[in-house]
Amino acid sequence: MCAQSAEVTVKSFTYDAAGRTTAVTVGNDTTTLAYDYESRITQITYPNQSTNSFSYNGLDTRPVLTDGAATYTPGISERRSSVTKFYHPDRLGTTERLTDTNQSTTDTRKYDAFGLLTNSSGSTPTPFGFAGAWGYQEDPDSGLKLLGHRYYDPSTGRFLTRDPIKDGRNWYSYFENNPLKWADPEGLSEKGDAAARRADEGMSKSPITPNMRE
Numbered sequence: 001m002c003a004q005s006a007e008v009t010v011k012s013f014t015y016d017a018a019g020r021t022t023a024v025t026v027g028n029d030t031t032t033l034a035y036d037y038e039s040r041i042t043q044i045t046y047p048n049q050s051t052n053s054f055s056y057n058g059l060d061t062r063p064v065l066t067d068g069a070a071t072y073t074p075g076i077s078e079r080r081s082s083v084t085k086f087y088h089p090d091r092l093g094t095t096e097r098l099t100d101t102n103q104s105t106t107d108t109r110k111y112d113a114f115g116l117l118t119n120s121s122g123s124t125p126t127p128f129g130f131a132g133a134w135g136y137q138e139d140p141d142s143g144l145k146l147l148g149h150r151y152y153d154p155s156t157g158r159f160l161t162r163d164p165i166k167d168g169r170n171w172y173s174y175f176e177n178n179p180l181k182w183a184d185p186e187g188l189s190e191k192g193d194a195a196a197r198r199a200d201e202g203m204s205k206s207p208i209t210p211n212m213r214e
Contacts (some may be wrong), residue, residue, distance in 0.1 A: 010027075011024065012024070018039065019161070021161065022034075029047035041053070044151075048141075064069075070126075074128045085106060087128065087133070089132065093131045094111055115131065119209065124179075135148070150163075151187055157177060
């Protein structure tokens with residue numbers, strides 16, 4: 001499978017027999033992915049051969065709140081080398097800008113409806129951008145986003161693996177192509193249950209505040 005952007009950059013995908021994406025190639029750069037028997041990501045290897053490994057406990061994966069470079073509180077702040085930055089999310093929990101302790105804007109980000117970064121300023125490498133308040137984690141090298149159990153590709157609007165609970169009609173789709181109303185922190189549901197929160201719950205004029213305790 002290939003996806004083509006306006007800049008005529010081709011992204012190619014390789015799948016295994018279980019329908020899981022095992023490689024994503026852009027130009028001459030290939031990112032590979034490995035899975036366990038439950039189709040959970042266990043390792044991602046980037047074009048420069050650096051790797052990220054993932055382990056799971058009985059409760060399954062949870063957002064990484066520290067990565068050795070910084071400590072994160074999704075939707076609120078991050079602390080990196082004694083420097084604190086604050087997130088300013090929109091109603092979907094997407095980080096629109098970061099500010100420092102003097103309330104000065106240091107970084108800005110803009111995404112399209114499916115989470116593809118379209119414009120940015122600043123150099124803070126935070127992983128919590130698109131729907132970051134819900135714990136969506138961006139991978140700067142591949143452009144993929146980790147939503148709990150599964151990786152998601154915003155350039156195609158599709159997950160890289162099937163929904164393990166087989167919810168909905170298309171097990172790869174992101175909210176049946178309706179990304180403006182929902183968040184899926186666990187990567188398991190298309191809509192409506194405890195894992196997928198509607199962003200327009202309650203008063204439509206009020207910005208939604210993610211409840212990170214749920």
